[in-house]
Amino acid sequence: MDRVKTGISGMDEILNGGIPIHRHVAVYGGPGAGKSSFCFEYLYRGVQMGENGIYISLEETPDDFLANMSNAFTGFKDLDKMVKKGSLNIVKPDKLDLETVAELLEESITKNDVKRAVIDSATMIRMSFKDIADYRQTIFEFFSLLRNLDCTALMTVEAPAQDLAATGFEIEHFVMDGIINLYNLGKAETRIKAVEVYKMRGTDHVRDKVPYKITPDGIKVYVGEKVF
Ligand SMILES: Nc1ncnc2c1ncn2[C@@H]1O[C@H](COP(=O)(O)OP(=O)(O)OP(=O)(O)O)[C@@H](O)[C@H]1O
Numbered sequence: 578m579d580r581v582k583t584g585i586s587g588m589d590e591i592l593n594g595g596i597p598i599h600r601h602v603a604v605y606g607g608p609g610a611g612k613s614s615f616c617f618e619y620l621y622r623g624v625q626m627g628e629n630g631i632y633i634s635l636e637e638t639p640d641d642f643l644a645n646m647s648n649a650f651t652g653f654k655d656l657d658k659m660v661k662k663g664s665l666n667i668v669k670p671d672k673l674d675l676e677t678v679a680e681l682l683e684e685s686i687t688k689n690d691v692k693r694a695v696i697d698s699a700t701m702i703r704m705s706f707k708d709i710a711d712y713r714q715t716i717f718e719f720f721s722l723l724r725n726l727d728c729t730a731l732m733t734v735e736a737p738a739q740d741l742a743a744t745g746f747e748i749e750h751f752v753m754d755g756i757i758n759l760y761n762l763g764k765a766e767t768r769i770k771a772v773e774v775y776k777m778r779g780t781d782h783v784r785d786k787v788p789y790k791i792t793p794d795g796i797k798v799y800v801g802e803k804v805f
């Protein structure tokens with residue numbers, strides 16, 4: 578099976594080589610857990626490997642978002658060049674609906690040869706729905722459409738609580754092929770970040786919570802180390 582390497586240090590080991598191609602994965606976590614950073618690095622590493630990416634930011638403007646990421650990842654070379662060249666696209670649609678997002682995706686895949694996509698966040702889209710049943714139907718249709726596109730997408734989902742099972746599963750968890758959980762765990766006086774592959778259709782994977790850090794040169798996942 579073909580896999581898409583995340584390129585994030587340690588992450589592909591946990592995924593037994595990477596995300597199965599054309600599968601769509603939820604990146605789930607609480608505030609500041611590292612969802613946007615994780616997704617951004619996925620695109621950055623993709624461009625380094627010759628795959629164009631699109632980051633659909635539903636919250637932050639492209640300028641603000643790029644400035645935040647440049648500040649966090651000072652070791653990422655050529656970010657501005659990648660953006661100028663169009664290999665790393667950051668866009669904020671003017672409408673918060675999945676139809677607009679789907680059109681943007683289709684266009685960038687056909688016109689700009691995009692292979693990796695990020696939608697940040699599903700929660701923003703959900704908030705624009707008055708009726709949760711409508712949202713469920715729409716997100717279901719959206720992912721059915723995405724299945725026919727030549728890309729491998731990540732979608733962030735904001736968690737109201739630290740523990741996925743405790744919050745009850747959301748529709749995103751059922752319709753998506755994989756779930757990567759990011760945690761901001763309390764440990765003594767500090768917090769440490771951890772990552773867990775909760776499910777990934779089509780591949781085996783490590784099942785532990787693995788500690789990780791955000792460094793200027795990218796995310797480092799410490800495979801083999803324990804959280805506590
Ligand atoms: N240079 C850095 N070095 C270490 N940690 C950093 C650095 N920059 C940011 N962080 C950490 O990353 C967190 C932000 O990550 P990110 O924005 O990716 O999280 P998020 O899950 O998308 O958050 P939100 O729910 O607000 O969208 C910060 O709260 C901080 O803990």
Ligand SMILES: [Mg+2]
Nearest residue numbers: 612613614697
């Ligand atoms: Mg974010």
